[in-house]
Amino acid sequence: MNTRQRYWNPFLETLPREKLAALQLKKFRRILEWTYRHSSFHRALYDQARIRPEDIRSLEDVQRVPAVEKSMMVDAQRKDPYPYGDLLCVSLDEVTAFRQTSGTTGLPVYQADTWQDWEWWSECWAFILWAQGYRPGDRVFIPFGYNIFVAFWAGHYAAEKIGCEVVPGGVLDTKARILKIQELKATAMMGTPTYILGMAETARTQLNIDPAALTISKITCAGEPGASIFSTKKRLEDAWGAKVYDHAGATEIGAWSFECQHRPGHMHVNEAFFLAEIIDPQTGRLIEEPGRKGKLVITALDRIGQPCVRFDSKDLIEWAPEPCPCGRTFRLIRGGVLGRVDDITKVKGVLLSPTAIEDVVRSVQGLGDEFEVVVDKKGETDRITLKVELSEDSRDRRQSIEDRLQEQLRLKTNLGYRLEFHPYGSLPRYEVKAKRFKDLRKK
Ligand SMILES: [Zn+2]
Numbered sequence: 001m002n003t004r005q006r007y008w009n010p011f012l013e014t015l016p017r018e019k020l021a022a023l024q025l026k027k028f029r030r031i032l033e034w035t036y037r038h039s040s041f042h043r044a045l046y047d048q049a050r051i052r053p054e055d056i057r058s059l060e061d062v063q064r065v066p067a068v069e070k071s072m073m074v075d076a077q078r079k080d081p082y083p084y085g086d087l088l089c090v091s092l093d094e095v096t097a098f099r100q101t102s103g104t105t106g107l108p109v110y111q112a113d114t115w116q117d118w119e120w121w122s123e124c125w126a127f128i129l130w131a132q133g134y135r136p137g138d139r140v141f142i143p144f145g146y147n148i149f150v151a152f153w154a155g156h157y158a159a160e161k162i163g164c165e166v167v168p169g170g171v172l173d174t175k176a177r178i179l180k181i182q183e184l185k186a187t188a189m190m191g192t193p194t195y196i197l198g199m200a201e202t203a204r205t206q207l208n209i210d211p212a213a214l215t216i217s218k219i220t221c222a223g224e225p226g227a228s229i230f231s232t233k234k235r236l237e238d239a240w241g242a243k244v245y246d247h248a249g250a251t252e253i254g255a256w257s258f259e260c261q262h263r264p265g266h267m268h269v270n271e272a273f274f275l276a277e278i279i280d281p282q283t284g285r286l287i288e289e290p291g292r293k294g295k296l297v298i299t300a301l302d303r304i305g306q307p308c309v310r311f312d313s314k315d316l317i318e319w320a321p322e323p324c325p326c327g328r329t330f331r332l333i334r335g336g337v338l339g340r341v342d343d344i345t346k347v348k349g350v351l352l353s354p355t356a357i358e359d360v361v362r363s364v365q366g367l368g369d370e371f372e373v374v375v376d377k378k379g380e381t382d383r384i385t386l387k388v389e390l391s392e393d394s395r396d397r398r399q400s401i402e403d404r405l406q407e408q409l410r411l412k413t414n415l416g417y418r419l420e421f422h423p424y425g426s427l428p429r430y431e432v433k434a435k436r437f438k439d440l441r442k443k
Pocket of ligand 1: 260261262263268324325326327328
């Protein structure tokens with residue numbers, strides 16, 4: 001491996017668009033045929049839609065294949081073989097890894113992977129890490145509790161695969177992790193934006209260590225949209241004195257996207273391994289043009305154990321207008337994952353986006369990193385309460401901070417808020433995914 005080469009896979013990452021489309025079509029037909037033959041769940045779904053794998057002759061035909069929702073997977077998993085149900089396309093003997101979704105929006109999905117799938121996972125992550133500047137010689141610290149959630153497992157293996165040295169931060173607590181980073185002079189790490197921000201706070205307040213003075217030069221974030229939100233990225237980069245990159249993936253899908261070094265705030269879709277479609281949630285039509293938001297429906301083109309064919313991810317994304325200056329032909333999505341289709345609720349008739357609120361809160365100086373949004377009803381009227389923390393040294397500037405926050409919120413989200421100021425450090429801290437948004441109207 002030439003460590004100076006720009007791409008992990010120069011052939012695939014610069015494949016002309018028409019060849020990429022041909023590759024996607026070929027692979028899509030192959031995975032459709034595979035699921036039709038080996039999974040009664042998929043076969044029943046396609047038979048019901050009166051579609052056979054050989055009917056797919058162009059990428060436009062892909063639209064005819066029914067999308068799979070998470071609830072359908074949960075139902076299918078009540079059948080045999082236990083615990084994966086008839087989603088499984090291989091025998092149980094071939095399954096080598098169990099993971100599950102966090103189940104934040106209902107029952108968890110159990111995910112089976114074969115050894116080939118597991119190699120595929122780390123190959124996908126190798127594209128990500130190489131694009132973000134990871135090279136042999138990097139010492140990568142992974143501050144995450146290795147467990148049933150897939151999180152950074154594949155990032156660990158990919159870092160080893162490309163020749164980095166990996167330090168598994170496993171069950172160490174946050175302070176021990178920071179001290180280990182300091183002792184070993186680790187150069188890179190991976191984590192959720194929430195946890196990485198919390199780590200910086202712990203370093204400063206409990207260990208009297210300035211995280212920016214440590215040797216971390218790059219951080220890969222995943223699990224939440226934060227690293228693609230401009231003000232959150234800036235807070236992370238300032239705190240650690242490091243470059244911060246985003247990645248989005250999911251247990252049922254795989255590691256489908258990554259930010260490169262050339263277009264901050266945008267992410268490439270790994271189109272050699274995934275077919276991403278943006279679908280208008282209202283009309284169900286495909287969105288090809290840049291700048292229009294829709295939900296991601298995605299196919300993992302090479303995953304065989306428990307495949308992902310036209311999975312309705314409910315992630316809200318939009319295509320970016322221009323190709324990336326890095327030279328990759330993989331398309332970019334603008335602003336990363338913009339939220340969940342389910343989260344984008346209407347308040348007083350206006351669409352409310354939690355990522356827009358995060359961007360405002362993190363851009364106001366004097367506020368802590370944590371916040372919480374609660375939507376409820378007062379009489380017949382929707383009400384949004386935003387809870388924020390005031391940092392210790394800003395208490396005497398509270399009124400001006402409040403004015404600025406209210407003004408920016410109105411400007412960026414077109415809504416008015418009831419603001420609650422809480423003492424610094426009193427809102428909940430999250431180790432994995434933060435739960436900052438509560439809609440009490442649904443109860
Ligand atoms: Zn790029």
